[in-house]
Amino acid sequence: MEKLIFATGNEGKMKEIREILGRPGLTILSQREAGIVSDAEENGTTFEANALIKARAVAAQTDALVLADDSGLEIDYLNGEPGVYSARYMGEDTPYTIKNQKILDLLAGVPEDKRTARFVCVIAAVLPDGREFTTKGTIEGIIGYESRGEGGFGYDPIFFVPEFHCSTAELTMEQKNEVSHRGKALRAMKEVLKEVNA
Numbered sequence: 001m002e003k004l005i006f007a008t009g010n011e012g013k014m015k016e017i018r019e020i021l022g023r024p025g026l027t028i029l030s031q032r033e034a035g036i037v038s039d040a041e042e043n044g045t046t047f048e049a050n051a052l053i054k055a056r057a058v059a060a061q062t063d064a065l066v067l068a069d070d071s072g073l074e075i076d077y078l079n080g081e082p083g084v085y086s087a088r089y090m091g092e093d094t095p096y097t098i099k100n101q102k103i104l105d106l107l108a109g110v111p112e113d114k115r116t117a118r119f120v121c122v123i124a125a126v127l128p129d130g131r132e133f134t135t136k137g138t139i140e141g142i143i144g145y146e147s148r149g150e151g152g153f154g155y156d157p158i159f160f161v162p163e164f165h166c167s168t169a170e171l172t173m174e175q176k177n178e179v180s181h182r183g184k185a186l187r188a189m190k191e192v193l194k195e196v197n198a
């Protein structure tokens with residue numbers, strides 16, 4: 001595993017991925033850095049399906065190992081929404097300040113024990129020989145009463161982790177990666193790839 005291409009267009013994910021998987025001797029390229037344009041349509045209904053769709057679309061254009069991340073925020077009070085549609089919730093180009101405020105408004109007056117939520121991340125790998133693997137990671141938390149913090153990306157300012165008493169946007173990247181859905185799924189994938197000698 002000397003080179004891998006990550007099938008994502010999300011720079012926030014890419015930063016975390018480099019921090020979690022990075023080691024001397026391993027080149028990690030985003031699909032853009034690899035010069036690959038993906039035509040993946042994320043039309044699956046599960047994180048697993050969409051992660052595989054993204055990984056396969058890039059793998060079809062390279063001989064390198066390809067990984068992809070499909071992730072999202074499940075809010076129990078909203079019946080699991082936005083879930084697999086997290087990036088598209090209220091429109092892909094709508095700023096997260098607006099999306100986050102909308103969620104805070106939808107949960108106005110809802111008591112803490114009903115504000116439970118989780119981030120979910122599925123990592124898919126497509127190996128040069130065609131084998132495919134997926135791993136999953138989650139982090140449980142609650143939707144806060146206000147946006148807090150500047151770190152991370154997306155919904156991080158409204159996602160509070162009880163053991164840290166703050167939002168994931170208030171954690172350092174190192175702290176977030178240690179406990180996050182993405183950190184867990186990527187470390188599990190590292191083990192899988194080691195086992196299959198990829």
Ligand SMILES: O=c1[nH]c(=O)c2ncn([C@@H]3O[C@H](COP(=O)(O)OP(=O)(O)OP(=O)(O)O)[C@@H](O)[C@H]3O)c2[nH]1
Pocket residue numbers: 007008009010013042054069070071072073086087119152153154155156157180182
């Ligand atoms: O605050 C957050 N902290 C996180 O750690 C996190 N992980 C996922 N998300 C949300 O879920 C969508 C994924 O959707 P997604 O997997 O389709 O990714 P994407 O469209 O952004 O990029 P790509 O990888 O598909 O190119 C993202 O855009 C975010 O809205 C997060 N929000």
Ligand SMILES: [Mg+2]
Pocket residue numbers: 042087
């Ligand atoms: Mg996407």
